[in-house]
Amino acid sequence: MKKFPAFLLFLILLLAGCIDGGGTAAPLIVVATRAPLDAGFQTYLHPSGVFSIRVPPQWIPDQLPFEDGVRVQFTSIENSERVVRLTVMVINTGEPLTAEAFARAVQAYQPQEDGVWTATAPPAAMTDGSVRLQGLRLYPTIGTRGFNIFLQGNGSYFSSVETDVTGADSAMLQTLMASVNTFRVNTNVPLGIGSVNPMSVTSASGVLGFDHYTHWEDTNGGFNITGEVKNLAEVPLEAVRLTAFLLDAEDNILVERSTILAYDVLAPGESAPFRIRFDSGRPSIAVRYEIQGAARAAEFSLSTFYGNDNFLIGEDRAFYNTNGFLTVTGLIQNNNTKLAKSIRVLVAIVTDEGQVVAVQDTFINKDQLLPGEATSFEVTFDELGGNAFKYKILVQGTTD
Incomplete structure (x- = not known):
């Protein structure tokens, strides 16, 4: 099944040489050794220890939700803008990645030519045994981005290192190359077995x-x-x-x-x-x-998710209880034909200017609600970040 990318948005806010010697001295010969390309980088080690990579110290790592393994993206600050330049993924396939198995994993990983992803070159086998993919991805809000993606196998572990080369100057391209070449996988670190599926490369802003x-x-x-x-x-x-x-x-x-x-x-x-x-x-x-x-x-949760549209809320009101805490109560009715389970109520308190100044959630006191069945709920706030003007209620549950 095709997987879609993780998406990302950033929100930025203000808060309040001389040689001393005679003329007969022998010539001075200085041999200069070129600094390694990753000089000045720092090593990022995933909290699990499953991989490490060297990146510029200014880059910001962020772990992404990923059911099949681990996935981390690294953000570069460029002209006061933040750009996700590199994303690493590691999956334990559960089988040794022989040449044939690795080729199958590479084929399974490749994004589909669906009008959103367009390959600009065929997969290329690298001298170190990895495979490079090159292509363009169209995002709905930020347009087309160019990518070089490097895939490799280590034991049963399949990895990708995705680099966003859009608008990259020679210095950035050298930085990306240097980082990719420092990527290491530790197969002694256990990972749960996952599946290799088409990944639509790195994160996108604006979603x-x-x-x-x-x-x-x-x-x-x-x-x-x-x-x-x-x-x-x-x-x-x-x-x-x-x-x-x-x-x-x-x-x-x-x-x-x-x-x-x-x-x-x-x-x-x-x-x-x-x-x-x-x-x-x-x-x-x-x-x-x-x-x-x-x-x-959404893929994993969508099949069992029972969202707000499936519930009716009535007799709701807000008041301050005897301890002086703001409390919101009401009734929830299962307004669909399915059995609802694990029902959670999420309440936000909003000021007259629309700002959210408190958020609280709770599970109802019943394990499930039959179709048409109703029950009460109560959510109490111990503190607010502003004057309460109104509240918003969201209800969710699960179903088979």
Whole structure:
């Protein structure tokens, strides 16, 4: 089955020589040794230890959701823009990659000629046994990008190193070549067995959008970023992973935090609220933050996902309980013909200016809801990042 790319968006916001000797001295001969191409790079080691690669120290790594193995992308800062220049993927196929098995994996991996991906050269066998793919990919919002993709086998592990060469000058092309040549796989690190499927190369900007965002500090010293993330793609997205960075005035990353969106599948055009909390607060030298969003086209969750359109919400109201905490209650009815299970209620509190200032979710007190069956829910907020004006409710579940 064809897989689609993970997608990415960045959101950038402001926060508040002389020789001493006589004439008879022998000539001085200096032999210069050329510095290695990766001089000044730093080694990135995946948390699992399954691969390492050397990249420029300014590049930002980000782990992407990937069921079949591990996948990490590296972002370069170019003229104040952030570009995903390199993406690494490693899959344990579960079988030794003989010449025949590797050829099958390469064939299975190659993106299909579907009007979105266009090969610009046939697959090329490299002297080290790897295979290079070259092509163009058309993204709906940022246009066409050019890629060189390198595929290799190590034992049962199949890897790809995808490089985005769009607009790359000679220095960037040399940097990409140097990084690719340092890629190493450690087959002694165990990975679950996965499948090799067509991958539509690296991440694309503009398919996740952010809106109604704000930041605030809670009474326990935590620094919070709340808002909504929206699917701008033409396909449903799942496994939406949000990562926030706090940076200083020199664009150095001081700290980062990640979270998985509580709403499992975003339909095209659909939004869901999020909250990212830095437990230790905001460093005093942090002047701005960035949010990255990564997701994949929905496949694994879509078959069992039971989204908000399948539920009716009634008798809902908001009030402050006896402890002074804002509480939202109501009834949820299963408004479809399928059995609903693992039902989760996600509530966002919004100011009169539309900013999301609190997000909370809870599971209902029943394991399942029959078609037409209803039950109550209650969501309590211990703190808000602004004045509550209205609330938004999303409900999701699973079905067989």
